[in-house]
Structure formats: structure tokens, C-alpha cells
Amino acid sequence: MSAAVAWDVTPAPLRMPVRPTRPQLVSVPTGDDVVIRPAAPLRLTRAGRLAVTITVLVAAVVLAISLLSGGASAAVIDHATTVQSGQTLSEVAAAQLPQLPLADAVARIQVANDLAGSDVHAGQTLLIPAVG
Numbered sequence: 001m002s003a004a005v006a007w008d009v010t011p012a013p014l015r016m017p018v019r020p021t022r023p024q025l026v027s028v029p030t031g032d033d034v035v036i037r038p039a040a041p042l043r044l045t046r047a048g049r050l051a052v053t054i055t056v057l058v059a060a061v062v063l064a065i066s067l068l069s070g071g072a073s074a075a076v077i078d079h080a081t082t083v084q085s086g087q088t089l090s091e092v093a094a095a096q097l098p099q100l101p102l103a104d105a106v107a108r109i110q111v112a113n114d115l116a117g118s119d120v121h122a123g124q125t126l127l128i129p130a131v132g
Helices: 046-072 089-096 102-113
Strands: 077-082 125-129
Touching: 089 102, 102 125
Parallel strands: none
Antiparallel strands: 077 125
């Protein structure tokens, strides 16, 4: 096989550069000539309906859990007491709820009074929950 046959020596066709098309101006009606068309109705796709359904279900579950847990943790208040000077929350719990273990009594007083810790000060009024 000769070298002339192995190589394609025919020239490639010339390509003309393509000129980009320019946008055309369009006349838009204004004023009284404008036609008001009603908006197209909203159409939900299958994925959209699924997203709405899941969102509503999650909101319903969260609402049900919050309602059920809120009523169960509400403590019935028996009476109130005032913290004396030098008295700690543990001492108040031991004096006011002697029938309960100390840790349980402290926890119940904390929940009834929305206390984050065991800090109390003299003159503070604490609600004492009923035991039962």
C-alpha cells in the first residue's frame, strides 16, 4: 500500500461562520388595549400532592403529641411555701414532701415551678405539688 493511498489528501469543505440571530422587537399593547386574561388554575403534580399530604400529616402528629404530653405532665398544686433565709431546695423538698424520696421530691418541685436548676433565694414562693 502506498503512502498516497493511506493518507486522505482531499481538502475539507469550508465552513461559513453562522451569524447569531438577533432578537426581534414585538409591539405590546398598553392602556385600554390590554386584554386581561384570568390566571390559569393551580395544578399540583403528584409530587406536589405528596408533599402537601406529608406536611399536613407531620403537623397533625406534632400537634397531637404536644397536646397529649402537655396534659399528662401538669401537676396538681397542693399548696405554696416561702423559702426561708439559708434554706435550700433540698431542705424545702424534705420538709414539704417527706413521703417521697428526696430526688423525686426535688424534681416534682422543679417541674411545678419551672425551675431549670436547684437555685432558690430567700422570700421566693414555691408551689408544692400534691402527692398521689
